[in-house]
Every structure is written in structure tokens, then in C-alpha cells.
Amino acid sequence: MNAKLSPGLYIVATPIGNLGDLSPRAAEILSSADAIAVEDSRVTAGLLRHIGTKRPMTPYHDHNADAVRPGLIARMGTEAVALVSDAGTPLISDPGYKLVRDARAAGHTVVTIPGPCAAIAALTLAGLPTDRFLFLGFLPSKQQARADAIAEVAGVRATLILYESGQRLAVSLTALAQGLGDREAGVAREITKRFEECVTGTLSMLAARYADAPPKGEIVIVIAPPSAPAPASEDDADAALAEALNRLPPAKAAGEVAKRLRLDRKALYARALAMKDDT
Secondary structure (H helix, E strand, O other): OOOOOOOEEEEEOEOOOOHHHOOHHHHHHHHHOOEEEEOOHHHHHHHHHHOOOOOOEEEOOOOOHHHHHHHHHHHOOOOEEEEOOOOEOOOOOOOHHHHHHHHHHOOOOEEEEOOOOHHHHHHHHHOOOOOOEEEEEEOOOOHHHHHHHHHHHOOOOOEEEEEEOOOOHHHHHHHHHHHHOOOEEEEEEOOOOOOOEEEEEEHHHHHHHHHOOOOOOOEEEEEOOOOOOOOOOHHHHHHHHHHHHOOOOHHHHHHHHHHHHOOOHHHHHHHHHHHHHHO
């Protein structure tokens, strides 16, 4: 018999495909919770059957979250409420954070039971830099909004991670190539399942690959960071110094240009003095 859980909110990560990825701790929490807030009760019922238990479930998703949340918060005062999504870690591209926020505001205990996450799994498959990354969720569906969202992150020096559907994949890859440049990228799908794959190449190559053959399954796009900018030339430095010298003394002009163009300040200061002498 499972031990009685203390009242509060339990954030439980569930498998993204392979049911064997459910952790023993997650199975124990789900088997012991007084109630489970679920994205789709049919999906979670299958997971509960897998671990041989039945628990009361309350639908909690985009369309009913505002109406259902107060009741769940009230129950946390005396009951253990688990939160799951259909697959992966709750709160990643779903409305769960508001439940956590309100649970904390009400003084309830919040516990996380970590586990699978498609974004992180795809990052490990793609063979792209992992030291800095930015998760973007889904791109907007409308063309201009999508282009604006891509432009907003074009200069971010980090690997980008996005979720996408099969039908929109080629369009999104084309837009990403146009907005970011033809960077290296990976398209991961069916992660942890029998037909798991991660296809890598440039964004334009991947867009062409999927243009006439949209894939099935859950899809994650991983995109390499932008290349390091080319070092500024002497002409670039001189032009920047000339403009700065119209506003600043040589020392400050050299400092400003050195910081902006990532050049040696002492060399720029000497050049600034020479340019002042020539005028």
C-alpha cells in the first residue's frame, strides 16, 4: 500500500513516448494522489493502466484552466493534487505555470517529480551546442507574426529549440532559414518511440526534405546559434572612430568603438589621436 501523500501540488513528468521512461517515483506519486489534473483523461487513463492503478482525474487544459484552477487550489489545502500533461514535463508549452503560481500564493507545498522533456531530449540528439539554449515553444501560425517572432531571436547567441506540427514543418523551416540565415539544424521526431529519428542539415535542406512529405508525430526543431561576426576591418574602425570623435574626446571615442567592435582600445586610441592631428 502506498504511503499517504502530504497535501499540496505534485508536478509529475510523464513519458513522451516510451512508457518505460516513467520513473518509479512518478508512478508512486500518481498511484497515491488524491486527484490528478490532466490534459486529456483518455491519455492519462492509459498511463494509469500501465502502472496498474486508477485515480480520480480532473481535466485541466487551455480551454478550462481559469474555471477549474480555483477548485484545484482549494483542494490542495487538504489533498495531494498531481499535475500531468499528455506527454513530458508539465508547464513546458502548456498553462500549468498559473496553477503553480496560485498554489504558491495560497501557501501550498509544491513538489516537482522531474523526468522526460521533448525539448531537452531533442537537444541531446541534434549534436548542436548545448551550453546555452533558448526554448521558443510553437511559432505563430500567421506569416507576419511568425516572421516577427523569428526576427526577435535572430541575434540570440544560443541554440534555439522549437516545437512544431508535421503539416507546418516545411513552412516553418523555410521561414526560419529566411529569418535566421541557413544555419545547421536538426528535426527530431518520435523521440523514445520505435521510429525515433533526428535528421540534421541546413534549414533550407530540411525545408526541401519535408516540403512534399510532412512527417507524423511530435516534432522538435533544434537550430544552431549564429556564427561569430567577422572581425571589423580597419575601414570599419576608422569610420566608427570618425563618427565618435565628432561627439567625444579621443579616449572616450576609442573606448566606445573598442567595446562596440571588439577591438583593442589602445590601438584605437592611438589611431584616434592621429586622426585628430590630421584634422
